[in-house]
Amino acid sequence: MDLTQLKTKQLYINGEWRDSKGGSLHPVINPATEEPLCDVIQGTLDDVDDAVAAAKAAFKQWRHSRAAKRQALMHAIADGMEARKQDLIDAVSAALGCPPHITEWLHVDGPIYAMRYYADRAAVMEQTEQAGHSVVLKEPVGVCGFITPWNYPLHQFVGKVAPALAAGCTMIQKPSEITPLQDYVMAEIIDAAGLPAGVFNLVPGAGPIVGAALSSHVDIDMVSFTGSTRAGIEVAKCAAPTVKRVTQELGGKSPLIITPDADLETAVRWGCEDVFINSGQTCTALTRMLVPAERYEEAVEIARKVAEEVAIGTGADDFMGPLSSARQRDIVRGCIDKGIAEGARLVTGGSDTPEGFAQGFYVKPTVFADVTNDMAIAREEIFGPVTCMIPYKDMDEAIAIANDTEYGLSSGVWAKDAEAAMPVVRRIEAGLCFVNGGEFNYDAPFGGMKRSGNGREFGAAGLDEFIELKSVQLPA
Structure with missing residues (x-):
């Protein structure tokens, strides 16, 4: 595809493409040629506030949506990914430098599968568990901030966004400045699938600005970060004062x-x-x-x-x-x-x-x-x-x-x-x-021990990260 046709100079907030409130442009470079591919807007603190407000408002209705509705919308997103598979390959390959024939199976096929996997797990949210004289209910954790890396950008996008949608959460997604293009393709796919306004929001930007704002924002209930251990420590520090849930997939020396x-x-x-x-x-x-x-x-x-x-x-x-x-x-x-x-x-x-x-x-x-x-x-x-x-x-x-x-x-x-x-x-x-x-x-959980992070992505455990359990104590 012609990557310059993507709306990379705008943000996707509350179901519409809009201009940033003062953000500058950042070039995306083709690492194989060292030539610019396009410019991408860098969000500001005001942009983050707008996106969080949209997600918070949307959560009031989305959290109560029927699992069957979320399932259908997520399958529509997966259908869109299939239809625009070549666009996703082009977007990842051009900015990351991975050969296209490898990008297809290494970076794109799996995320399409994972989107459908979580679509079919949305029904888990409506299941209850009997515990003695109590009933245990499942509820979505809330508004989520996602910070994804440059090395497997679509893989990690879906690893966070898909289970969050299945659970009934709303979200703000921040891609890496190096490889943000597939997120723009996904925003177009999500928009075309008819996801309610505010459920998914895209705010690219620098980690110390947009990433830090998402990690510390009082109206964000959970932050999920993939990246270096050094940056993960900073995310945890930013998140601590608001006692939000933090999941991290960090470094390795395996x-x-x-x-x-x-x-x-x-x-x-x-x-x-x-x-x-x-x-x-x-x-x-x-x-x-x-x-x-x-x-x-x-x-x-x-x-x-x-x-x-x-x-x-x-x-x-x-x-x-x-x-x-x-x-x-x-x-x-x-x-x-x-x-x-x-x-x-x-x-x-x-x-x-x-x-x-x-x-x-x-x-x-x-x-x-x-x-x-x-x-x-x-x-x-x-x-x-x-x-x-x-x-x-x-x-x-x-x-x-x-x-x-x-x-x-x-x-x-x-x-x-x-x-x-x-x-x-x-x-x-x-x-x-x-x-x-x-x-x-x-289908299996993915995540680390020690300084490689906490929490899990993919598999049933990946959905669990987005669930709050409520115990209802009934009369004996």
């Missing part, structure tokens, strides 16, 4: 334990590709690969081959596009240089510009060996295509290394089979574990 009985070639290849997909900009990426010491050099050689086979670019045959921005590229390059300075062995890749890519924010797929878990590259989230390979002598040491991190979002185990993997899985401190290449499942 381990992949390859057991001695695993198919080493398959396991290492999958582990590397897991890191390189989306240019390493995945919070669940298994960036610490733990390998039995007796097979370590064999694994390092496999990883080198995989990295050097990766096709870079945004074409139909390419696997890895650019980083999302010049800033992110520079951060990743700095981390690679830090790893070399720390004494890790650079197997392949590095911080030099990939050959043939003078334009675009590209970084080479990089593999480090001889990494120890006290190195910065093993402890800090790099958010780029960098795999750190660490040897272990026995499973107790592997578990100790895996859990020696402030994060607990994701993990992986590759063993002889799933049954053999489960005893290892149970010892890992993380909210998610991929076993022998298992795929992400939108």
Whole structure:
């Protein structure tokens, strides 16, 4: 689609497109070409107040809407997503840099499924539970503020918006300044589906302004944030004085334990590709690969081959596009240089510009060996295509290394089979574990432990985050 046709210089508030009250324009850059795609308005505090007022007013009726009505509207939204699937692919791919053929299955297909999944769970809100002489009712939490990231923008949009709609909540959505375009497509889809005015509002803007305002606003009952742990701490601080509900999906530095009985070639290849997909900009990426010491050099050689086979670019045959921005590229390059300075062995890749890519924010797929878990590259989230390979002598040491991190979002185990993997899985401190290449499942809860956040998205638990329980004490 022609992305310049989107109404990116306006906000969507109370069911209509309107001008900002004093907001400036911010360019969205194509990271593959470094050329501007369009300008997007940055909302102000007054814009946030207007959006919150609209959502608060709409909640009075929307909270009492029948589940069947919400279900029908959400299926209409999913139908719109299907009809405009190519527009969503174009919007995500152009601003993020992910090749379009990968964007389709990695960024768009799942969110369409998730919208329908939650449409069909709206009826849960009308179910009651008998607890002795009491009846337990389910009610929506209220007005919600959503702050979504740039790396999986549509995925996280739907992970918040869909369960909130199913529960009967109203909302204000703030996308990242880097990848806001799919939110504009979604606002058009939502508008065309006939969602009541004020239920969904779109206010792009800077995190320290719009994000902070949503987190602290007295009339917002819940804030859901996806992003860095550093920013998540600030969101929680802003939310604390109003005692609003806070859910967060934050950083990760996740381990992949390859057991001695695993198919080493398959396991290492999958582990590397897991890191390189989306240019390493995945919070669940298994960036610490733990390998039995007796097979370590064999694994390092496999990883080198995989990295050097990766096709870079945004074409139909390419696997890895650019980083999302010049800033992110520079951060990743700095981390690679830090790893070399720390004494890790650079197997392949590095911080030099990939050959043939003078334009675009590209970084080479990089593999480090001889990494120890006290190195910065093993402890800090790099958010780029960098795999750190660490040897272990026995499973107790592997578990100790895996859990020696402030994060607990994701993990992986590759063993002889799933049954053999489960005893290892149970010892890992993380909210998610991929076993022998298992795929992400939108029917299951997603979220982390420790400093990787709190709360869950997707699955039945994702809807629970938007529910208040009311106990009605009846006469015995």
